[in-house]
Amino acid sequence: xxxxxxxxxxxxxxxxxxxxxxxxxxxxxxxxxxxxxxxxxxxxxxxxxxxxxxxxxxxxxxxxxxxxxxxxxxxxxxxxxxxxxxxxxxxxxxxxxxxxxxxxxxxxxxxxxxxxxxxxxxxxxxxxxxxxxxxxxxxxxxxxxxxxxxxxxxxxxxxxxxxxxxxxxxxxxxxxxxxxxxxxxxxxxxxxxxxxxxxxxxxxxxxxxxxxxxxxxxxxxxxxxxxxxxxxxxxxxxxxxxxxxxxxxxxxxxxxxxxxxxxxxxxxxxxxxxxxxxxxx
Amino acid sequence: xxxxxxxxxxxxxxxxxxxxxxxxxxxxxxxxxxxxxxxxxxxxxxxxxxxxxxxxxxxxxxxxxxxxxxxxxxxxxxxxxxxxxxxxxxxxxxxxxxxxxxxxxxxxxxxxxxxxxxxxxxxxxxxxxxxxxxxxxxxxxxxxxxxxxxxxxxxxxxxxxxxxxxxxxxxxxxxxxxxxxxxxxxxxxxxxxxxxxxxxxxxxxxxxxxxxxxxxxxxxxxxxxxxxxxxxxxxxxxxxxxxxxxxxxxxxxxxxxxxxxxxxxxxxxxxxxxxxxxxxxxxxxxxxxxxxxxxxxxxxxxxxxxxxxxxxxxxxxxxxxxxxxxxxxxx
Numbered sequence: 170x171x172x173x174x175x176x177x178x179x180x181x182x183x184x185x186x187x188x189x190x191x192x193x194x195x196x197x198x199x200x201x202x203x204x205x206x207x208x209x210x211x212x213x214x215x216x217x218x219x220x221x222x223x224x225x226x227x228x229x230x231x232x233x234x235x236x237x238x239x240x241x242x243x244x245x246x247x248x249x250x251x252x253x254x255x256x257x258x259x260x261x262x263x264x265x266x267x268x269x270x271x272x273x274x275x276x277x278x279x280x281x282x283x284x285x286x287x288x289x290x291x292x293x294x295x296x297x298x299x300x301x302x303x304x305x306x307x308x309x310x311x312x313x314x315x316x317x318x319x320x321x322x323x324x325x326x327x328x329x330x331x332x333x334x335x336x337x338x339x340x341x342x343x344x345x346x347x348x349x350x351x352x353x354x355x356x357x358x359x360x361x362x363x364x365x366x367x368x369x370x371x372x373x374x375x376x377x378x379x380x381x382x383x384x385x386x387x388x389x390x391x392x393x394x395x396x397x398x399x400x401x402x403x404x405x406x407x408x409x410x411x412x413x414x415x416x417x418x419x420x421x422x423x424x425x426x427x428x429x430x431x432x433x434x435x436x437x438x439x440x441x442x443x444x445x446x447x448x449x450x
Numbered sequence: 451x452x453x454x455x456x457x458x459x460x461x462x463x464x465x466x467x468x469x470x471x472x473x474x475x476x477x478x479x480x481x482x483x484x485x486x487x488x489x490x491x492x493x494x495x496x497x498x499x500x501x502x503x504x505x506x507x508x509x510x511x512x513x514x515x516x517x518x519x520x521x522x523x524x525x526x527x528x529x530x531x532x533x534x535x536x537x538x539x540x541x542x543x544x545x546x547x548x549x550x551x552x553x554x555x556x557x558x559x560x561x562x563x564x565x566x567x568x569x570x571x572x573x574x575x576x577x578x579x580x581x582x583x584x585x586x587x588x589x590x591x592x593x594x595x596x597x598x599x600x601x602x603x604x605x606x607x608x609x610x611x612x613x614x615x616x617x618x619x620x621x622x623x624x625x626x627x628x629x630x631x632x633x634x635x636x637x638x639x640x641x642x643x644x645x646x647x648x649x650x651x652x653x654x655x656x657x658x659x660x661x662x663x664x665x666x667x668x669x670x671x672x673x674x675x676x677x678x679x680x681x682x683x684x685x686x687x688x689x690x691x692x693x694x695x696x697x698x699x700x701x702x703x704x705x706x707x708x709x710x711x712x713x714x715x716x717x718x719x720x721x722x723x724x725x726x727x728x729x730x731x732x733x734x735x736x737x738x739x740x741x742x743x744x745x746x747x748x749x750x751x752x753x754x755x756x757x758x759x760x761x762x763x764x765x766x767x768x769x770x771x772x773x774x775x776x777x778x779x780x781x
Contacts, residue, residue: 176669183671194556197638256485260486260487264486270490276497278764279761280497281760286730290507291503294506375586406702417596421596424589428585431586435581
């Protein structure tokens with residue numbers, strides 16, 4: 170009798186410890202978000218979004234150059250990475266027996282685990298070293314390379330959820346395979362593909378490591394993809410590790426913008442699939 | 451592009467006398483499949499290209515240092531003598547520290563969410579923790595520099611030194627930026643990955659395991675620890691290794707917190723360096739060809755290690771959750 174009570178107590182103790190683990194796990198999230206708002210929000214102003222940085226040591230200025238840079242670099246990366254990733258994902262889902270599917274899927278898994286800094290070195294060796302100068306384009310190439318495997322795998326998983334009867338119905342009505350694919354299968358999974366794409370965009374928007382020696386960063390507003398360009402994550406890094414108090418405040422504000430962008434994209438991704446599929450995760 | 455027709459299931463012979471509509475349809479199919487095949491082929495080609503570029507970039511260093519690179523501790527850009535041992539040591543140590551902190555926490559959370567938590571709380575808590583994975587690395591670094599390190603330096607590190615000072619890990623001067631600071635931030639960063647994969651693996655354990663154990667009179671905790679966790683063991687190990695893969699390659703937050711010194715120290719309070727951090731810091735400023743090649747060599751090694759680690763993790767996860775898709779979402 171006594172032992173049973175002890176065992177019951179021990180069970181409850183372990184549950185209490187696990188609740189403790191949940192609390193400890195949630196604390197960093199809470200504090201990071203709190204600190205970002207507390208230290209970053211006060212520096213946000215109209216100027217912060219519309220001006221480029223003041224010369225070092227002077228006050229004022231903003232991060233317009235980095236916002237434009239992030240939009241351009243991530244935009245170009247998406248133009249390259251999303252179509253490629255989605256098309257390869259459709260291939261893997263539609264031709265599951267092919268050997269290429271096996272290879273591509275395996276390679277995508279390998280690439281998913283590749284550290285982003287290694288991809289940065291690759292983009293450097295491929296583009297920067299041959300062109301002999303840093304460029305935003307090289308940064309976009311690195312980010313695209315990171316997006317492809319993520320988009321590929323989500324696209325594939327989503328398409329596999331489409332019941333075969335839909336395909337068969339379309340084919341039975343005399344649709345050619347490509348029209349079945351595009352108008353029935355892809356159309357049905359569109360929300361899922363949008364989700365995967367948005368998540369990939371959100372993830373690479375925050376990437377710093379692959380941009381360090383490709384896009385490099387800059388203090389000026391630039392639209393030239395062939396030149397070094399600023400980006401929000403790079404700005405956070407430079408300002409956070411810089412010597413000036415003012416820079417540190419700007420780093421917090423830039424990080425706040427960055428995280429808002431990432432969270433809005435991630436939330437959008439979740440909403441896109443809410444009604445059709447339950448992804449739970 | 452003619453090769454695209456040779457795969458299984460490709461529309462092969464289309465008779466010249468086929469009805470026009472059918473011919474057009476198969477023509478569309480051919481083009482469609484060709485386009486998709488090009489995209490699917492591009493992925494392995496890109497990876498092969500990546501491996502080639504890393505190898506080509508580091509050839510100078512591979513030729514000069516060979517495998518001694520892994521064991522040598524000198525890092526002298528002026529004399530062009532390089533060895534990556536402190537980097538490899540730092541990468542492993544910071545990852546191990548991260549795992550020691552993150553694994554018990556993530557497993558606790560995962561088990562609680564799958565087995566004990568009230569139904570209504572499961573999804574929201576899992577969602578909140580997955581938000582941790584969405585925070586960019588550089589933001590962790592920023593928070594680490596200005597919030598975590600001051601906190602560690604003023605209270606946590608002195609406390610550890612007072613209580614556990616007899617261990618070699620907790621001795622020596624306290625700077626702030628250190629192996630332990632990097633390990634802690636890494637722990638926070640890999641926790642969502644380990645948690646979500648172990649959760650999926652635990653969800654894949656059949657209910658009969660739990661029911662059988664409870665029917666024999668086990669308490670709920672005993673049922674979990676004797677019947678559920680052992681069933682999911684290799685999947686959980688896979689989740690942990692996946693976390694390890696993440697920790698090995700993490701760059702920005704570590705660069706900002708680890709102190710960046712090419713040294714091997716037993717104390718976790720001492721600054722160190724990791725492979726990824728060295729590349730991040732030195733690559734754009736490297737002038738000599740040999741310095742660049744040495745850094746590319748480091749990148750090459752890092753790539754090989756993470757590929758091996760991830761492949762191992764995936765194999766283990768597949769073994770438990772074959773078919774249920776677990777692990778694929780946590781990439």
